Amino acid sequence: MAFDWGFFWHYLLEPSSVYLHGLWLTLSLSVISQSLGTLIGLFAALGKLSRFRILQLVINFYVWVMRGTPLLVQIVFIYTGLAAGNIFRFEDIDIGFVVIPGNIQAAIVALSLNEGAYMSEIIRAGIASVDIGQTEAAKSLGMTYWKLMRRIVLPQAARVILPPLGNDFNGMLKNTTLVSVIGVPELLLATEMITSATFRVFELYLVVALYYLTLTTLWGIVQRWIERRFGEPGQTKPTGNGVVAGAFSWLRTGRLAGGR
Amino acid sequence: MAAPLLSAIGGLPADAPERVVEAADVHKSFGPLEVLKGVSLTVRRGEVVVVVGASGSGKTTLIRCLNHLEKIDKGRILVNGHLIGYRERAGRLIEDRERNIARQRQEIGMVFQRFNLFPHLTAIGNIIEAPIHVRGQPRAEAVATARALLARIGLSEKENAYPAQLSGGQQQRVAIARALAMRPALMLFDEPTSALDPEMIGEVLEVMKELAREGMTMVIVSHEMGFAREVADRMVMMHDGRIIEEAPPAQFFSAPSHERTRAFLARIISHAPAG
Numbered sequence: 001m002a003f004d005w006g007f008f009w010h011y012l013l014e015p016s017s018v019y020l021h022g023l024w025l026t027l028s029l030s031v032i033s034q035s036l037g038t039l040i041g042l043f044a045a046l047g048k049l050s051r052f053r054i055l056q057l058v059i060n061f062y063v064w065v066m067r068g069t070p071l072l073v074q075i076v077f078i079y080t081g082l083a084a085g086n087i088f089r090f091e092d093i094d095i096g097f098v099v100i101p102g103n104i105q106a107a108i109v110a111l112s113l114n115e116g117a118y119m120s121e122i123i124r125a126g127i128a129s130v131d132i133g134q135t136e137a138a139k140s141l142g143m144t145y146w147k148l149m150r151r152i153v154l155p156q157a158a159r160v161i162l163p164p165l166g167n168d169f170n171g172m173l174k175n176t177t178l179v180s181v182i183g184v185p186e187l188l189l190a191t192e193m194i195t196s197a198t199f200r201v202f203e204l205y206l207v208v209a210l211y212y213l214t215l216t217t218l219w220g221i222v223q224r225w226i227e228r229r230f231g232e233p234g235q236t237k238p239t240g241n242g243v244v245a246g247a248f249s250w251l252r253t254g255r256l257a258g259g260r
Numbered sequence: 261m262a263a264p265l266l267s268a269i270g271g272l273p274a275d276a277p278e279r280v281v282e283a284a285d286v287h288k289s290f291g292p293l294e295v296l297k298g299v300s301l302t303v304r305r306g307e308v309v310v311v312v313g314a315s316g317s318g319k320t321t322l323i324r325c326l327n328h329l330e331k332i333d334k335g336r337i338l339v340n341g342h343l344i345g346y347r348e349r350a351g352r353l354i355e356d357r358e359r360n361i362a363r364q365r366q367e368i369g370m371v372f373q374r375f376n377l378f379p380h381l382t383a384i385g386n387i388i389e390a391p392i393h394v395r396g397q398p399r400a401e402a403v404a405t406a407r408a409l410l411a412r413i414g415l416s417e418k419e420n421a422y423p424a425q426l427s428g429g430q431q432q433r434v435a436i437a438r439a440l441a442m443r444p445a446l447m448l449f450d451e452p453t454s455a456l457d458p459e460m461i462g463e464v465l466e467v468m469k470e471l472a473r474e475g476m477t478m479v480i481v482s483h484e485m486g487f488a489r490e491v492a493d494r495m496v497m498m499h500d501g502r503i504i505e506e507a508p509p510a511q512f513f514s515a516p517s518h519e520r521t522r523a524f525l526a527r528i529i530s531h532a533p534a535g
Contacts, residue, residue: 136372137376140365143394
């Protein structure tokens with residue numbers, strides 16, 4: 001079967017609704033799982049830096065399991081395995097305006113838990129990179145642990161955390177393909193569905209590859225922009241306006257831009 | 261100094277007790293190394309106490325115990341009339357809740373050897389941080405106080421500079437203002453000029469002298485003997501985890517009673533440039 005350029009351009013430039021839905025799922029799964037994973041990683045990192053020995057052991061075990069087993073195995077285990085063992089079954093949830101299918105929930109749980117393990121190490125290293133004198137100064141001003149974490153340590157740790165977090169999100173965009181095995185119709189499964197109807201494997205997999213390449217390239221641009229903004233204070237001044245810039249400014253200083 | 265420093269924060273806190281610090285028989289070990297071997301120290305309201313001693317004598321550990329940055333193994337420390345870091349239950353000391361320790365630290369300003377300004381905040385951001393987010397002061401009020409403090413230490417034009425854009429001396433002056441903005445009843449200085457280039461030491465000592473003149477209660481660990489002679493009400497000499505001599509500066513410098521004090525002074529005065 002010769003390469004059909006017309007077919008290729010058609011699916012690249014005029015994607016079907018199934019395909020666009022897949023793209024939407026890939027993006028939302030990535031963003032949600034990365035966010036939840038970062039949150040899990042934050043608490044795991046704080047737990048590991050705490051004095052509680054048992055908590056440390058639990059977290060070490062979690063990280064050990066998540067980093068030591070394939071993500072694909074985790075996904076199938078959490079969705080199909082737990083249900084088959086009559087331990088837990090992901091049911092569809094109706095949240096009013098939309099129904100979240102069980103397999104999407106399982107996908108988010110698996111991707112987030114897996115990402116949380118990696119993020120915990122990244123965030124732990126970020127927190128450890130902040131000079132102990134910062135904590136002492138914050139304490140001497142009467143700050144409690146949570147306040148000094150949120151206002152002093154984490155904004156400084158962000159500079160160390162963000163580059164590897166960006167790399168992880170790049171990986172997350174691609175790892176979402178794995179949830180196709182539990183029937184989540186993201187970009188790859190959408191491609192497979194169209195392939196099974198048209199048998200145009202070469203063209204369609206080239207198209208999907210270009211879609212992922214576009215996503216990761218766009219993310220790379222965003223990441224560089226973020227990293228520039230989080231450079232050494234005093235070299236780049238926070239001047240941002242708008243929602244995104246405001247959010248990053250909040251992350252950095254704990255205060256919304258323009259609030260001064 | 262243009263105007264009195266403390267007027268920027270509304271003067272000294274009125275409710276400080278007569279004895280701001282009362283430490284009794286304080287012991288502290290790091291692993292097998294006993295750093296404090298039974299230290300007792302009283303600091304009265306308005307008093308300036310300068311602690312000196314060779315490195316490793318325990319002076320920095322002592323000052324860090326006064327706001328519970330270090331736990332103590334034995335003894336008790338009262339600051340502003342209350343046990344710091346501990347509460348008493350059935351005659352035994354147990355570590356206090358974090359919230360209570362944090363509340364007590366609000367009344368104790370600390371200035372560090374390495375400044376420890378928050379690098380992600382501007383000079384004024386550093387000063388208003390705790391008044392707003394710890395004391396719950398309205399932002400406008402905190403900013404007004406911070407500007408007044410910056411003016412008094414001669415750094416008004418550096419309000420929006422980040423610490424990395426300031427010299428060491430400027431950073432340390434901002435750090436003093438940051439501590440003062442909380443209206444502390446006691447200021448602790450842990451070798452505040454040791455990390456500074458010689459030409460910047462003077463500007464920091466000037467601010468500290470002004471504070472001393474205005475009646476701030478201060479405990480200072482320092483090697484600046486000229487400064488100590490000028491501002492101290494009392495000199496405290498530490499050696500090997502103990503206070504071996506306490507005396508007014510005139511007596512301390514001219515007629516120290518302890519052999520080790522004499523040796524220490526001879527060493528430090530012959531080595532140090534005019535301080």
